[in-house]
Structure formats: C-alpha cells, structure tokens
Amino acid sequence: MMNEKMEIMNGGKALMKALEKEGVKQVFGLPGGANLPMYDELYKSNIRHILVRHEQSAAHMADGFGRVSRKPGVCFATSGPGSTNLLTGIATAQADSAPMVAVTGQVPVKMIGRDAFQESDIIGMSNPCVKYAFQPRTPEEIPEIVKKGFYIAETGRPGPVLLDIPKDVQQNEAEITFPEEVKMPGYHPWTDVDITNIERAIDLLLSSEKPIILAGGGTIISSAFAELQSIAEMLMIPVVTTFKGKGSFPENHPLSLGPIGMHGHAEANKIMTEVDCVLAIGTRFSDRSVGTFEEFERNLKIIHMDVDPAEIGKNQTTQVAIVGDVKASLRVMLKMLVKKAFKKSEDNKWLKHVNEVKDYWRENLKLHPGEMSAAKILRKLREVLPKESIVTTEVGQHQMWASLFFDVIHPGTFFSSTGLGTMGWGFPASIGAKVARPDVPVLDIAGEGSFNMTENSLATSVLDNIPVIVFLVNNFSLGMVAQWQRTFYEKRMIGIDLKNCPDYVKLAESYGAQGIRAQSLDELEKAIKTGLSSDVTTVIDIPIDPEEDVLPFVAPGTSLKEMILPS
Amino acid sequence: MWAILSIRVENRPGILFKVSNLFRARNFNIDSLTVGVMEDPSFAKMTITTVGDEKQIAQIVKQLDKMIDTIEVKILDEKKSVYKELVLFKIKLSKTSDSTEINKLANTYGAKIHDEQNDLIIIELTSTPDQISAFEELIKPFGILDSARTGVTALQGS
Numbered sequence: 001m002m003n004e005k006m007e008i009m010n011g012g013k014a015l016m017k018a019l020e021k022e023g024v025k026q027v028f029g030l031p032g033g034a035n036l037p038m039y040d041e042l043y044k045s046n047i048r049h050i051l052v053r054h055e056q057s058a059a060h061m062a063d064g065f066g067r068v069s070r071k072p073g074v075c076f077a078t079s080g081p082g083s084t085n086l087l088t089g090i091a092t093a094q095a096d097s098a099p100m101v102a103v104t105g106q107v108p109v110k111m112i113g114r115d116a117f118q119e120s121d122i123i124g125m126s127n128p129c130v131k132y133a134f135q136p137r138t139p140e141e142i143p144e145i146v147k148k149g150f151y152i153a154e155t156g157r158p159g160p161v162l163l164d165i166p167k168d169v170q171q172n173e174a175e176i177t178f179p180e181e182v183k184m185p186g187y188h189p190w191t192d193v194d195i196t197n198i199e200r201a202i203d204l205l206l207s208s209e210k211p212i213i214l215a216g217g218g219t220i221i222s223s224a225f226a227e228l229q230s231i232a233e234m235l236m237i238p239v240v241t242t243f244k245g246k247g248s249f250p251e252n253h254p255l256s257l258g259p260i261g262m263h264g265h266a267e268a269n270k271i272m273t274e275v276d277c278v279l280a281i282g283t284r285f286s287d288r289s290v291g292t293f294e295e296f297e298r299n300l301k302i303i304h305m306d307v308d309p310a311e312i313g314k315n316q317t318t319q320v321a322i323v324g325d326v327k328a329s330l331r332v333m334l335k336m337l338v339k340k341a342f343k344k345s346e347d348n349k350w351l352k353h354v355n356e357v358k359d360y361w362r363e364n365l366k367l368h369p370g371e372m373s374a375a376k377i378l379r380k381l382r383e384v385l386p387k388e389s390i391v392t393t394e395v396g397q398h399q400m401w402a403s404l405f406f407d408v409i410h411p412g413t414f415f416s417s418t419g420l421g422t423m424g425w426g427f428p429a430s431i432g433a434k435v436a437r438p439d440v441p442v443l444d445i446a447g448e449g450s451f452n453m454t455e456n457s458l459a460t461s462v463l464d465n466i467p468v469i470v471f472l473v474n475n476f477s478l479g480m481v482a483q484w485q486r487t488f489y490e491k492r493m494i495g496i497d498l499k500n501c502p503d504y505v506k507l508a509e510s511y512g513a514q515g516i517r518a519q520s521l522d523e524l525e526k527a528i529k530t531g532l533s534s535d536v537t538t539v540i541d542i543p544i545d546p547e548e549d550v551l552p553f554v555a556p557g558t559s560l561k562e563m564i565l566p567s
Numbered sequence: 568m569w570a571i572l573s574i575r576v577e578n579r580p581g582i583l584f585k586v587s588n589l590f591r592a593r594n595f596n597i598d599s600l601t602v603g604v605m606e607d608p609s610f611a612k613m614t615i616t617t618v619g620d621e622k623q624i625a626q627i628v629k630q631l632d633k634m635i636d637t638i639e640v641k642i643l644d645e646k647k648s649v650y651k652e653l654v655l656f657k658i659k660l661s662k663t664s665d666s667t668e669i670n671k672l673a674n675t676y677g678a679k680i681h682d683e684q685n686d687l688i689i690i691e692l693t694s695t696p697d698q699i700s701a702f703e704e705l706i707k708p709f710g711i712l713d714s715a716r717t718g719v720t721a722l723q724g725s
Contacts, residue, residue: 127584308633
C-alpha cells in the first residue's frame with residue numbers, strides 16, 4: 001500500500017518542495033545544462049529567482065543573506081565551471097561560519113567519472129571548505145538531504161552545505177515522501193550549558209586584576225549582544241573585539257575599546273598587552289587578531305567560550321573552556337552573577353587606567369591631514385548613515401579603515417569577509433543582506449580593486465530592484481598591497497596601479513544605477529543622502545590619496561606589542 | 568608521542584577520502600590506516616596510528632569528532648589494547664641452510680611460511696609493529712624481494 005504522504009514527482013520538483021518546506025523564498029543563481037531540470041521546476045514554484053552574472057556572486061549573496069537572516073541563503077549553479085565558480089564563495093562562508101546551502105547540477109549518474117562535458121568533481125574539490133556535502137543518486141533521497149542540509153548549515157557552528165544533484169536525479173520521477181525529522185548519529189551541534197566551568201570562569205574573572213572581554217564573531221552569530229553588554233556593565237570590564245566580532249558591542253559604549261589585531265585600535269592593542277585574564281567569546285584566535293600565538297598567551301589566563309569544541313586549544317592554551325552556544329552560556333553566567341549580587345565599582349584602578357589609555361589614543365593618534373582622508377570620510381558616513389543600517393565591506397585598506405574609523409553602534413549590523421579575505425565579497429553580500437532586510441538601508445564600504453571583481457552584480461541589483469549603496473573608497477590602486485610594498489619591499493611597486501580605470505560613475509550609469517562622484521565632505525554628505533533616498537543602487541565614487549596607509553599596523557608574524565604607529 | 572586512534576564511522580562512499588583529506592589539510596601525520604566494515608554494515612572501523620605532541624593529538628581527535636560522519640573517536644590505551652598488523656615477506660632461498668634458519672626464526676616469532684615454486688617463499692606474520700620490525704631486521708640478510716604491511720588494527724579490552 002502506498003504511503004498516503006507519498007507523491008509521484010521528479011527530483012527537481014522534490015527539491016523545490018523541500019526548499020519551500022524550509023521556508024526558502026528566493027535563490028540566487030545562474031542556470032546551465034546540468035541544472036536545467038531543477039530550473040524548470042523552479043519556474044513552476046513560488047520561489048523567487050535572482051539571476052547573477054557570475055556564480056561567485058550568487059554564493060556571496062546567499063552568504064550575505066545568511067549572515068543577516070541567520071537562515072541559510074541558497075545559491076544555484078550548474079555543473080563544471082558553474083560549480084567551481086561557486087567555490088570561492090563557499091570557502092568564504094566556511095571561513096566565516098555563515099549558513100548556506102549551495103545546490104549544483106551534476107552530469108548524469110552514469111556519466112560521473114568519465115570526464116563528461118562540464119563534469120567537475122565538486123564533492124572532492126569542495127571537501128575542505130564545506131561543513132558537509134551530499135550527492136544523491138536517486139530522487140527519493142532529495143527531501144532527506146535537503147532537510148539534513150539545512151539542519152547542518154544553521155545549527156552549532158554554522159557553515160555551507162553542498163547539494164550536488166546529477167541531472168538524471170533531477171529529471172527522474174519517483175515516489176517521494178518528505179520526512180518530518182532526520183537522524184544523524186554523528187552530529188551533535190548543541191551541548192548542555194557547562195555550569196561547572198562557568199563557575200570557574202566567574203572565579204577567575206573576579207580574582208583577576210586586569211580583566212578584559214574579547215568578543216568574537218560567535219557573539220554576533222548567536223546574537224548574544226544583550227548578554228555581553230549586561231555582563232560587561234555588571235563587572236565593569238572593558239570590551240575589545242576581534243575584527244569579525246566588530247559591532248558585537250556598541251562601539252560608542254564607554255567600556256568599548258574596539259577591535260584588536262593587525263589593524264586594531266591603538267588603545268585596544270595597547271590594553272590587550274597588559275591584561276591578566278581574558279573572557280574570549282566565540283573566537284578562534286586568528287593570527288590577524290592575536291599577532292603571534294606564543295606572545296599573546298604569555299602571562300594571560302584565557303577563558304574560552306565557543307560552540308565548536310575543536311576551537312578549544314587549537315591556537316591558544318586555555319585555563320577554562322566553556323563549550324556550547326555562547327548566548328546560552330553567557331545567560332547562565334549572568335544569572336550566576338546576579339545571584340552573587342556582585343557589582344564592581346566604576347572607579348576601580350584598572351578601569352581608570354584603561355580609560356586614560358583610551359582617551360590618550362583617541363586624542364593623539366595622528367591622522368592623514370587631507371580633507372578626504374579615510375578617517376574623515378568614514379566618520380562622515382557614520383554621521384549620516386542611520387544606525388540600524390547594515391554595512392558590508394570588501395577586502396583591503398578600506399576594510400581596515402572601516403574597522404578603525406567607522407563605529408558600529410547597533411550590534412550585529414556589520415559584516416565582512418574576515419577569514420578568507422575575499423575581495424569582491426562585499427557588494428554581492430550587500431545585495432543578499434538587502435533581500436534579508438529590505439526595511440533598512442544597506443551599504444557596502446568598498447575599495448575599487450575589490451568592487452572591480454564582482455561589479456557586474458550591479459545588473460542584479462538594478463534589474464531585481466535590490467537597491468544598495470556602494471561607498472567606493474577609490475585610491476586607484478590595490479592599496480593594501482601597495483602599503484605592504486611601501487613598508488616591506490622598499491617601495492618596489494608592482495602590480496598595484498589600477499590607473500583610474502574604469503570610470504565608476506559611468507560604469508554605474510551603464511547598468512542603470514546611479515553614479516555620483518564626491519570630492520569634498522559636503523559632496524559626500526549629499527551623495528550619501530541621495531543614495532539613502534533613492535530606490536536604485538547608488539555608487540559613490542570617492543577619490544582619496546593613493547599614498548594613505550592604514551595605521552596602526554601590527555606587521556604579520558609580530559606581536560601586538562610591536563604595533564607600528566603613525567609617525 | 569605515538570597514538571592509536573580508533574574511529575567508528577558511517578559506512579558511506581567517500582569516508583576514507585574525507586578522513587585522510589582532513590589529516591592532509593590540517594597538517595597531521597598518518598603512520599598507518601586500516602579500515603573495515605563492522606558487524607553492523609552501516610558502520611566501519613578505522614584504525615589510524617599517528618605521531619604528534621599531546622596538543623596535536625588532542626586537536627586531531629577534536630577535528631575527527633567534529634566530522635559529521637564519525638560516530639565515535641577514541642585514543643586507545645596501548646597497555647590495555649590488542650594491536651596488531653599483518654606483514655608478508657617474499658624471500659628467495661639461495662642455500663638449503665637458509666630454509667632451516669628461516670624456519671627457526673619463524674617459529675620464534677610465530678610466523679607462517681608459505682612455500683611457493685622455485686625456492687620462493689612468502690612469510691606471514693601477525694604481530695605488533697615493533698616485533699615486525701625486529702623480525703624484518705633478522706631476515707633482511709636472506710634478501711627480501713618484496714614485502715607488504717597492513718598497518719595496525721586494534722581493540723581496547725577495558
């Protein structure tokens with residue numbers, strides 16, 4: 001007897017139904033030979049298709065959507081080059097723990113392994129940069145792998161999942177059932193809150209003289225903003241962040257010191273070298289954040305909270321490890337502190353010293369003197385842009401200037417490719433973010449070198465009515481590379497001059513977007529306001545001095561103590 | 568330190584690739600690796616011997632544990648475990664006295680001799696890696712034409 005829930009349909013339709021059951025409203029993608037059957041079913045479904053001009057952008061859009069909505073973004077690509085083009089985007093999502101489900105077409109099952117046209121072993125190629133990958137060999141498997149895929153992508157430490165579906169599996173009809181639940185005996189994303197170690201952590205924090213909180217990207221992923229702020233305020237402990245954790249704590253808060261690391265705030269790096277105990281929340285202690293591992297942990301007691309047990313002890317030696325969702329752990333920690341009725345006074349010696357250091361560097365850090373210096377244009381942006389706006393960045397100098405000079409006030413509104421450092425991420429990611437949050441302005445702080453890499457997403461943003469603002473910090477060069485050549489290679493400049501090509505105002509206009517050049521702070525303010533009030537994507541081209549460096553700077557392979565300051 | 572890892576995995580195509588790729592990508596060492604289907608064919612048991620300091624071994628276990636296809640990852644206690652590998656040596660006997668001496672060695676180590684044609688023999692020995700290496704040293708003078716080792720498989724008693 002046929003199960004009453006069983007329906008006969010082809011694999012493509014089973015895929016669409018399964019995606020609809022997961023609440024998917026849109027997919028970012030590009031069709032080709034091996035995914036045409038699923039596109040034919042996409043045509044018949046209620047899911048919106050957002051056409052990209054390069055598959056890498058589809059992955060970045062899904063990534064941006066996923067980081068903002070905390071639900072996996074979905075991208076589609078065909079087999080072969082379609083799937084390999086997705087790879088950079090998948091690896092970016094993996095490095096930054098972003099939830100994503102990537103669906104690729106594959107050559108028919110019996111053609112696999114025969115070097116068929118547009119065949120690529122994407123399961124093999126993607127292995128080190130996916131959280132998991134499935135390749136169903138029959139249509140019956142599709143509902144289950146979709147359900148498992150979404151569950152894996154969004155639980156525990158989020159990440160990208162690949163569904164590689166052979167063309168005949170999309171085409172063939174079968175008796176399909178949709179499971180209510182799935183079992184994965186080897187996957188345990190959530191653990192119970194570790195009360196014993198939270199108690200130990202509290203003891204350690206309270207007995208230390210110079211404590212600090214280091215908030216990483218995990219704080220944002222689990223949206224533990226309120227918990228973080230309550231604990232910091234209750235214990236009066238200053239807060240630094242990693243670059244990925246930027247904006248997990250309001251950067252205008254009196255206890256905020258901003259990001260540490262290679263281009264961290266001077267005050268944050270200075271204080272970080274003095275502390276005796278750190279409560280590290282959802283961070284993997286990347287080399288870009290801590291400098292050298294050995295020097296960072298010297299004379300430092302580390303309390304490490306993370307959802308991923310494999311992060312404990314990977315880069316730093318920890319005194320207390322608290323494995324589990326950081327929001328849940330912080331909540332329990334907060335309750336315990338409330339029970340203890342503990343309140344640290346606001347005029348303790350350590351905090352006084354921290355504030356002196358902070359005040360000194362906020363007043364005395366030498367900045368570029370020009371009118372259109374990085375600090376001035378980014379502070380102008382902060383002044384004009386509503387606080388709840390979502391900001392993405394590309395990768396390079398502009399990104400690090402954003403870290404230094406653009407304060408995130410509203411927690412969880414700042415996103416960047418911090419782990420893989422993928423140039424070209426910010427613009428498509430901003431489009432994905434706008435799809436997730438059409439109610440707020442979305443802006444990409446870009447450099448022209450990065451924007452160049454995925455600028456054809458202008459077509460998507462214009463034609464699909466997804467208006468964003470590109471804040472293009474234009475120094476006519478691959479600025480970060482240029483800075484390293486000036487600093488470490490005795491000014492032997494090679495491969496960095498972009499020669500003011502193309503003209504970004506004309507480029508934007510050619511796509512039907514709005515292009516504005518801003519050459520003074522007044523023009524810039526007007527341009528941002530124009531962008532905010534427009535219903536079409538706006539590219540603001542902001543020429544700056546190509547010689548401006550990002551400072552302070554902790555050179556690679558050195559410790560935070562060796563920070564280079566502007567002279 | 569040398570460690571024996573015993574890993575129960577879901578018996579799926581590609582699992583060997585995923586585990587070995589993890590070792591490669593994370594810069595871990597594989598000394599030997601064996602894999603076989605378990606009594607419940609939906610699972611397979613992998614035994615990996617590896618070398619690293621305590622921190623590295625702990626990290627290997629965590630990364631293996633993190634894999635969705637692994638059900639259980641254990642570091643076996645050498646003293647409480649039976650761990651063995653099988654080796655085959657091919658030797659050409661040149662003198663009649665060789666045969667007697669090899670037989671004597673084989674008896675001492677518990678090896679089995681398979682007679683082939685034209686004075687060729689294959690010696691089979693199941694033992695610990697150390698014992699196998701010691702035996703190998705002793706029969707080297709007779710001229711080993713070829714050999715094959717399986718790598719360690721192991722189970723912990725208690």
